[in-house]
Amino acid sequence: MCGIFGEVSLSGDCLKRTINGIGSLEHRGYDSMGVVYKTKEKTNIAKIISPDQSKSANDLYGEISNIEDFCPVALGHTRWATCGKISLNNTHPHKGEKSYLAHNGNIINVSKLKKLLGSEKFVSETDSEVVVKLIDKYYSKSGDLINSIEKVLSLATGANSFVLFNQDFPDKLFCASKGGPLLLGKTKDSVIVASDPAAFLSRDVKRENLYKIEHIVAVSHNSWEIIEKKRASEIVDPFLDNGKGDYPHYMLKEIFEQPQTIKNALNGRTELDRGNAHLGGLHDIARDLRKVETFHFVGCGTAYNACLYGAALFNRFGIDARAWIASEFIYNHPYIKPNDAFIFVSQSGETADTIEVIKEIKMKGNICLGVVNVPDSRIATMTDAGVYIQSGIEKGVASTKAFLGMISVILLYAVFLARQRKMTIDTGIGILKMARELPKMIALILEQEDKIKKMAKKILRFDNMYFMGRSMNYIIAEEGGLKLKEITYKHAESYPLGEMKHGPLALISPDFCSVVIAPNDSVYAESLVGIKEILCRNGKVFIITSDDYDFDLPLDNIRIPALPQKYEFMYPFLTVIPLQLISYYIAVELGLNPDKPRNLAKSVTVN
Ligand code: AGP
Numbered sequence: 327m328c329g330i331f332g333e334v335s336l337s338g339d340c341l342k343r344t345i346n347g348i349g350s351l352e353h354r355g356y357d358s359m360g361v362v363y364k365t366k367e368k369t370n371i372a373k374i375i376s377p378d379q380s381k382s383a384n385d386l387y388g389e390i391s392n393i394e395d396f397c398p399v400a401l402g403h404t405r406w407a408t409c410g411k412i413s414l415n416n417t418h419p420h421k422g423e424k425s426y427l428a429h430n431g432n433i434i435n436v437s438k439l440k441k442l443l444g445s446e447k448f449v450s451e452t453d454s455e456v457v458v459k460l461i462d463k464y465y466s467k468s469g470d471l472i473n474s475i476e477k478v479l480s481l482a483t484g485a486n487s488f489v490l491f492n493q494d495f496p497d498k499l500f501c502a503s504k505g506g507p508l509l510l511g512k513t514k515d516s517v518i519v520a521s522d523p524a525a526f527l528s529r530d531v532k533r534e535n536l537y538k539i540e541h542i543v544a545v546s547h548n549s550w551e552i553i554e555k556k557r558a559s560e561i562v563d564p565f566l567d568n569g570k571g572d573y574p575h576y577m578l579k580e581i582f583e584q585p586q587t588i589k590n591a592l593n594g595r596t597e598l599d600r601g602n603a604h605l606g607g608l609h610d611i612a613r614d615l616r617k618v619e620t621f622h623f624v625g626c627g628t629a630y631n632a633c634l635y636g637a638a639l640f641n642r643f644g645i646d647a648r649a650w651i652a653s654e655f656i657y658n659h660p661y662i663k664p665n666d667a668f669i670f671v672s673q674s675g676e677t678a679d680t681i682e683v684i685k686e687i688k689m690k691g692n693i694c695l696g697v698v699n700v701p702d703s704r705i706a707t708m709t710d711a712g713v714y715i716q717s718g719i720e721k722g723v724a725s726t727k728a729f730l731g732m733i734s735v736i737l738l739y740a741v742f743l744a745r746q747r748k749m750t751i752d753t754g755i756g757i758l759k760m761a762r763e764l765p766k767m768i769a770l771i772l773e774q775e776d777k778i779k780k781m782a783k784k785i786l787r788f789d790n791m792y793f794m795g796r797s798m799n800y801i802i803a804e805e806g807g808l809k810l811k812e813i814t815y816k817h818a819e820s821y822p823l824g825e826m827k828h829g830p831l832a833l834i835s836p837d838f839c840s841v842v843i844a845p846n847d848s849v850y851a852e853s854l855v856g857i858k859e860i861l862c863r864n865g866k867v868f869i870i871t872s873d874d875y876d877f878d879l880p881l882d883n884i885r886i887p888a889l890p891q892k893y894e895f896m897y898p899f900l901t902v903i904p905l906q907l908i909s910y911y912i913a914v915e916l917g918l919n920p921d922k923p924r925n926l927a928k929s930v931t932v933n
Pocket of ligand 1: 629630672723
């Protein structure tokens with residue numbers, strides 16, 4: 327969470343480049359933005375806040391009068407508030423005696439660090455200001471800035487990264503990381519530091535010129551000095567991103583990219599003649615995986631919903647599995663057998679709650695696998711092996727295509743592991759062939775955009791609703807409900823449809839609507855019973871169903887392509903699409919920006 331961008335360059339263009347840079351990181355937080363920049367005469371600072379998500383980095387220009395001045399160093403920050411409310415005083419960069427600091431993370435022992443500053447007065451409520459003041463305190467005593475940074479870095483607990491500009495070093499930036507994401511990239515005339523590969527997309531940074539900061543690095547205009555090299559430099563794939571293109575929002579663009587998302591995930595990984603998935607990332611560990619008794623999926627939010635799908639699919643294929651919400655895992659005191667393996671699912675690969683579980687499982691010595699999107703992210707590097715989902719950069723805070731990428735890769739895992747066990751070659755061939763048809767089917771659903779938009783407009787009048795389904799489509803009800811809450815701020819609850827009669831039915835009235843996912847699968851008849859129970863209580867029902875079933879109920883419906891019943895476990899790939907579009911269009915109708923939902927950030931790097 328929070329985006330940091332800094333640049334050092336003799337071109338003198340660092341201010342504008344830094345404003346652009348933090349603009350490219352807004353998916354990490356957009357509560358407020360700030361920049362500190364050096365000009366010949368002085369060090370300047372500009373800040374704006376955006377509590378209603380109306381502003382973006384470019385609005386900083388309104389606060390700057392000397393934009394054309396020669397600027398060899400600048401440092402910017404876009405904030406997702408953790409420590410202290412959204413206010414100008416809490417906006418980064420924060421100031422010490424001589425240093426300015428942009429910070430990402432959470433200092434868990436901030437009160438202890440504060441005590442080291444005695445009676446020092448603070449302008450902000452942030453832990454970041456404590457860090458910069460403490461560094462400057464040590465620096466004024468010792469005259470050694472690196473040592474001072476090192477000391478504070480070792481005192482602070484929690485996953486953190488920060489970049490610091492000190493007025494005694496007018497042509498340098500100092501970068502530090504203790505578990506927080508921070509990358510360096512060299513361009514032809516500058517060095518950039520950023521908390522996310524997205525910042526390098528529009529710049530001429532070559533992959534071999536990227537470095538992941540593990541400790542402290544001093545950066546100048548054409549080089550950097552690694553103060554303590556813990557690990558050889560790593561290559562980060564910054565993906566290819568062409569911006570929003572003709573789409574008004576990243577979310578819509580990413581929804582429409584989904585036929586390609588599945589192709590990317592399956593590409594080169596389906597061996598039709600052997601009815602198996604070819605997963606290079608699991609090659610070295612395959613023999614150990616054959617011995618695993620139970621697989622535990624772990625993730626948060628949308629990634630957790632992908633975990634629910636994974637557990638259901640594995641069980642259907644005869645492999646024992648279950649899904650865990652990462653932030654709840656430890657409290658459950660789960661009994662882990664020596665032969666159990668874990669599959670950590672994450673788009674960003676930086677989610678702190680998920681990382682905590684990896685640490686716990688590594689301590690126990692069980693196998694840790696990954697299903698991750700961002701290459702070389704923490705989860706990708708901490709796990710023993712894994713498979714990238716290859717969805718490309720996802721900028722919408724509400725995850726869409728990454729979910730599809732996750733369940734695509736999970737389907738490949740399931741085939742691979744089931745083929746190791748009891749699945750026949752013919753079954754494997756059939757599943758993989760069917761999977762390769764999914765992109766076309768998704769494209770057909772996307773062609774119904776106008777019809778889905780009309781349904782969204784009808785749902786708009788309801789402030790409360792249920793999302794429901796049976797079997798695997800209950801999982802999609804969870805994902806649909808999460809999307810709706812995230813970007814429309816409407817109240818949605820997700821239930822297995824069969825649970826209605828055990829209590830939730832009490833809420834049904836003409837002012838309460840239910841979105842039911844009921845394709846013509848093996849539980850369709852039961853789903854219809856549930857729908858009728860709602861209708862006879864005057865509840866409003868919207869249904870996502872398949873195009874092979876004629877029902878005589880007067881329901882607003884979206885039809886998706888039908889699947890043969892033996893492949894009904896692939897319906898989630900299709901049923902999720904209309905739900906993403908419904909939430910998107912409700913948000914747009916309400917005048918909300920789906921790319922910047924309030925209170926949220928793309929990567930949740932705090933516990
Ligand atoms: C999804 O729309 C969310 N914004 C959020 O729930 C997200 O899925 C969750 O924070 C996990 O993120 P990760 O996939 O990067 O680990």
